[in-house]
Amino acid sequence: MLLVVEQFLNGLQFGLLLFLLAAGLTLVFGIMDLVNLAHGSLYMMGAYFAATFAAWTGSFLLGALLALGATLVLGIVLEMSALRHLYGRDHLDHVLATFGLILFFNEAVRLIWGPAGLALPLPAWLTVPVPILPGIHYPAYRLAIIVVALLVALLLYLGVMRTRVGMLIRAGASNREMIGALGINIKLLYTLVFGLGAALAGLAGLMQAPILTVQIGMGENILILAFVIIVIGGIGSIRGAFLAAIFVGMIDTLGRAFLPNLLRQVLSSTAASTAAPALSSMLIYLLMAIVLVVRPEGLFPASRR
Amino acid sequence: MKGLGASKAVTALMLAGLVLLPLYSQLSGNIFILTLFTRIVILALAAASLNLIMGYGGMMSFGHAAYLGIGGYAVGILAQEGVGSGFIQFPVALAASAAYALVIGALSLRTRGVYFIMITLAFAQMAYYVASGLARYGGDDGLTVYKRSDFSGLINLSNRTQFYYLCLVCLLGVIFVIWRIANSRFGLVVQGLRSNEQRMQAIGFPAKRYQLACFVISGTMCGLAGALLANNTDFVSPAVMYWTRSGDLMVMVILGGMGTLFGPVMGAVVYLLLEEFLSQITEYWALIMGPLLLLIVLFGRGGIMGLLGRVGRG
Numbered sequence: 001m002l003l004v005v006e007q008f009l010n011g012l013q014f015g016l017l018l019f020l021l022a023a024g025l026t027l028v029f030g031i032m033d034l035v036n037l038a039h040g041s042l043y044m045m046g047a048y049f050a051a052t053f054a055a056w057t058g059s060f061l062l063g064a065l066l067a068l069g070a071t072l073v074l075g076i077v078l079e080m081s082a083l084r085h086l087y088g089r090d091h092l093d094h095v096l097a098t099f100g101l102i103l104f105f106n107e108a109v110r111l112i113w114g115p116a117g118l119a120l121p122l123p124a125w126l127t128v129p130v131p132i133l134p135g136i137h138y139p140a141y142r143l144a145i146i147v148v149a150l151l152v153a154l155l156l157y158l159g160v161m162r163t164r165v166g167m168l169i170r171a172g173a174s175n176r177e178m179i180g181a182l183g184i185n186i187k188l189l190y191t192l193v194f195g196l197g198a199a200l201a202g203l204a205g206l207m208q209a210p211i212l213t214v215q216i217g218m219g220e221n222i223l224i225l226a227f228v229i230i231v232i233g234g235i236g237s238i239r240g241a242f243l244a245a246i247f248v249g250m251i252d253t254l255g256r257a258f259l260p261n262l263l264r265q266v267l268s269s270t271a272a273s274t275a276a277p278a279l280s281s282m283l284i285y286l287l288m289a290i291v292l293v294v295r296p297e298g299l300f301p302a303s304r305r
Numbered sequence: 306m307k308g309l310g311a312s313k314a315v316t317a318l319m320l321a322g323l324v325l326l327p328l329y330s331q332l333s334g335n336i337f338i339l340t341l342f343t344r345i346v347i348l349a350l351a352a353a354s355l356n357l358i359m360g361y362g363g364m365m366s367f368g369h370a371a372y373l374g375i376g377g378y379a380v381g382i383l384a385q386e387g388v389g390s391g392f393i394q395f396p397v398a399l400a401a402s403a404a405y406a407l408v409i410g411a412l413s414l415r416t417r418g419v420y421f422i423m424i425t426l427a428f429a430q431m432a433y434y435v436a437s438g439l440a441r442y443g444g445d446d447g448l449t450v451y452k453r454s455d456f457s458g459l460i461n462l463s464n465r466t467q468f469y470y471l472c473l474v475c476l477l478g479v480i481f482v483i484w485r486i487a488n489s490r491f492g493l494v495v496q497g498l499r500s501n502e503q504r505m506q507a508i509g510f511p512a513k514r515y516q517l518a519c520f521v522i523s524g525t526m527c528g529l530a531g532a533l534l535a536n537n538t539d540f541v542s543p544a545v546m547y548w549t550r551s552g553d554l555m556v557m558v559i560l561g562g563m564g565t566l567f568g569p570v571m572g573a574v575v576y577l578l579l580e581e582f583l584s585q586i587t588e589y590w591a592l593i594m595g596p597l598l599l600l601i602v603l604f605g606r607g608g609i610m611g612l613l614g615r616v617g618r619g
Contacts, residue, residue: 029419035419035422082599085603086602086603089602091365091418091419091422092365092422092555092559093602095365095367095422095552095555096552096555096556096559096598096601096602097598097599097602097603099549099552099555099556099598100594100595100596100597100598100599100602101595101599102549102595103549103591103594103595103598104591104592104595104596105595106591107589107590107591107592107595108592110589111589111592220548220549221430224426224427224430224548227423227426227427228423228427230423231416231420231423231424231427235419235420273440274438274439274440274441275438277437277438277440278434278435278437278438278439279438281431281434281435281437281438282431282434282435285427285428285430285431288424288427289412289428292412292413292415292416292424293412293415296415296416296420
């Protein structure tokens with residue numbers, strides 16, 4: 001029971017983290033029609049910034065805030081210097097150009113911070129276990145991730161659906177020429193959206209940093225999961241990204257936790273321990289394959305325009 | 306017509322260079338260059354196979370490195386299990402790649418555009434994780450191939466020169482097949498589908514079946530490259546299938562010129578030599594390579610072949 005609740009929360013936490021990453025990816029794709037492979041690099045930069053600033057200021061929270069600002073600025077600079085020129089180009093061009101950016105970022109990090117990973121230690125008040133149910137404790141930090149990510153998801157929803165900027169963003173997604181003709185500074189809007197996406201990726205990176213090591217290439221594997229999520233959820237749909245992210249986070253975590261035991265019931269224990277890791281890492285891809293067969297446009301496609 | 310001449314001349318020069326390379330290596334005593342070029346020729350073969358679906362078929366596969374791994378693991382696993390004959394290893398490598406391509410292609414071709422790019426990427430990553438989970442065959446650490454494929458005296462793969470020529474013959478053979486395909490009725494249908502799928506369907510061609518067949522042919526060819534690569538490095542590991550390798554292959558195709566017969570070979574030669582050259586200047590070669598890719602995308606339309614065409618035309 002304890003294990004089930006714990007793994008369930010872990011799945012939720014991982015799913016929400018994936019959502020932060022997928023939301024930025026799907027926003028940028030939905031609005032600028034840009035495929036950004038370097039999104040994972042922004043996630044990595046968020047983690048590196050946080051580790052550096054936290055060591056520098058001596059405060060985890062201050063470091064996280066500074067890192068958030070730094071990824072936002074980095075995203076804006078990146079958009080204005082390079083990615084802006086890719087709008088309207090072929091998707092293949094996007095893939096190649098941002099692939100080049102990944103090479104650049106990985107190497108730049110290796111040059112600045114060295115090849116060894118960094119650690120981002122947590123302050124004492126975040127490491128205590130919190131009782132969530134009678135007799136069941138859960139790490140405060142993971143709980144904090146869940147709360148922050150849910151809050152950000154809510155803010156994102158309200159921001160996009162209820163504010164004037166959100167309205168412009170949605171309008172830009174459905175017809176960019178028209179809102180440009182109406183006198184909206186579309187260039188500024190695009191830069192803003194990209195910065196927002198970068199900050200979301202940075203937030204995901206810096207929150208994941210204390211759980212895993214901060215290392216080169218940390219953004220790449222998780223980026224592919226984010227791709228799977230937006231394929232399952234439907235490209236351009238934030239709601240789809242949210243639901244698919246939770247779903248994928250759950251399946252991945254629960255699969256890794258319980259599949260070995262389940263397999264052991266059916267197979268011999270050596271066969272099970274060989275097959276389980278491979279099978280549990282395949283689970284979400286199998287899920288994606290099933291979704292593709294049933295609904296090629298994703299489970300919750302953005303409404304047709 | 307002068308433009309056509311320039312790219313033809315450069316292609317001929319490059320091919321002559323590739324054919325004569327072992328001679329140069331022998332005379333100068335530079336063994337390293339032969340090893341380097343063996344790798345280049347093998348990856349050129351992989352790039353050429355990718356060009357078949359990307360350049361001619363318009364299918365942007367971002368998971369082509371998976372076949373390199375599948376072909377490689379077929380050789381490695383068979384060798385480990387005591388089957389050393391190349392007459393078994395190579396057909397198995399090709400068949401396994403074809404089977405994988407059939408399944409992945411059937412699923413991926415339900416989508417198009419960006420979805421297709423992402424899906425092929427995700428499936429290749431799945432293959433990567435599966436290979437990492439193969440504890441019996443080295444898992445993450447990979448699998449050493451202690452004995453190269455044995456072709457019972459017909460050709461000795463441990464001899465550098467013989468192995469190089471085997472790879473080169475395979476490359477030229479694959480390019481010949483691609484040339485025949487591109488000019489066949491089948492190839493014309495596939496190219497038609499690239500330009501306008503709806504129209505082709507309206508004429509009455511079963512679009513998906515043609516594309517799937519093309520996808521499987523390309524995957525099989527790349528599986529051959531994988532089997533050769535495992536023999537070349539005497540080693541196969543999940544890293545062969547890592548998605549950056551798929552990206553490398555894509556870059557080679559674009560750099561050389563998509564949809565041209567010898568473009569991918571040119572792309573592979575230039576890309577890998579550049580990588581070698583930059584890594585000798587600085588340890589942080591990717592710091593230059595990354596922005597260079599960005600510039601190529603922004604300003605280099607049509608790749609090297611396109612550039613040669615423009616230079617010739619003035």
